[in-house]
Amino acid sequence: METKAENYASELIERQWLSNKSFEITLSKPTSFEYMPGQCIRLVHDAIERDYSLVTTPTDPNLALCIRNIEGGILTSGLSSAPVGSRLNFNGPHGYFTFRPSTRPAVFVATGTGSAPFVSMARSGVTGFTLLHGVSSAADMYYASVFQSTAENYIPCLSETGKSSHEFFQGRVTDYLDKNLTAGRYDFYLCGRREMIRDVTFLVDERFPGSFIYTEVFY
Ligand SMILES: Cc1cc2nc3c(=O)[nH]c(=O)nc-3n(C[C@H](O)[C@H](O)[C@H](O)COP(=O)(O)OP(=O)(O)OC[C@H]3O[C@@H](n4cnc5c(N)ncnc54)[C@H](O)[C@@H]3O)c2cc1C
Structure with a gap:
């Protein structure tokens, strides 16, 4: 599937801590957004851009990201505390890290x-x-x-x-x-x-x- 990166707006629906260092956030999925398993999106906030791989499947109703909370990290410190309902802008999908079936394990x-x-x-x-x-x-x-x-x-x-x-x-x-x-x-x-x-x-x-x-x- 050929996918062209576009700009999108989404909303923070949920944050769940997976450990004391990492959390998963669920975002609303814009209706026209499509991606392949293994691809990432680029979150954009105040001219700062950071890439995050999606942990969801292309047919899931929402998008989810697994994020390591970096102490002093510019974007992750905001993401770790942003209230549910916050608007999150992103562009994507990006990347070619997708599964390529082959005869090798x-x-x-x-x-x-x-x-x-x-x-x-x-x-x-x-x-x-x-x-x-x-x-x-x-x-x-x-x-x-x-x-x-x-x-x-x-x-x-x-x-x-x-x-x-x-x-x-x-x-x-x-x-x-x-x-x-x-x-x-x-x-x-x-x-x-x-x-x-x-x-x-x-x-x-x-x-x-x-x-x-x-x-x-x-x-
Ligand atoms: C293609 C791609 C996909 C990515 N997908 C993910 C993802 O799914 N989940 C995720 O957590 N991050 C992912 N990253 C890293 C992410 O883009 C950011 O670099 C990271 O979240 C730090 O952003 P920040 O603004 O909070 O930190 P900054 O203020 O930019 O500080 C960055 C500091 O944190 C270190 N750092 C960056 N990422 C990590 C990490 N994961 N663990 C430990 N130290 C780190 C850097 O070396 C640097 O010292 C991905 C990066 C790329 C290029």
Whole structure:
């Protein structure tokens, strides 16, 4: 589907805290707005623009975003406290970080809110993937139920030390890939911190030659 970015006005319908650091906001969906799972919108406020991936599906009645509340962050500090009913302007859809079916197994790798585009893909019917979700604490394993019901392997990777559980891998996503992913050719989808994307790209070049890599850098 070809989608052209346009300007839209929407309204803040709800805010739900997913952990002490991250929240989900639900926005009204303008009737003519269309997007593909994995795409993002660009919120515009007082000439400040920030991109956010949609966690909803194209057929959902509303739009939702999963946002990390950055201490001192220009836009997120306002979004974390804006009253329900606030007007939010955005343009979009933007981006090409969409699922491309292939014969190679898909490995999704996210850090923090970088799991957002994968939530939209999974809710839209993508299944059978491996998802590594790098989080600093167990409280940030949000959307676990979505991934538990759609992924072939859902592996939260917890960097916080001193914790152990059969529910997550203790260590970074790169440690998991290095130690546990069987040699082969994969389609890697990487989303989140620039450093994670760089480190995984080096690892893939070394350990999984012939694989494809798709990336979305959040910060
Ligand atoms: C294509 C794209 C999609 C994005 N989708 C999302 C999304 O779905 N959810 C989301 O939370 N963010 C997302 N981001 C990041 C988002 O656009 C903003 O950069 C972020 O919300 C900070 O904005 P701010 O104005 O509050 O912070 P600023 O005042 O701009 O301060 C930014 C500071 O926060 C750091 N930072 C930015 N994002 C993060 C983060 N997620 N975690 C930790 N530190 C961060 C930056 O390195 C910088 O130091 C996306 C970015 C891009 C480019």
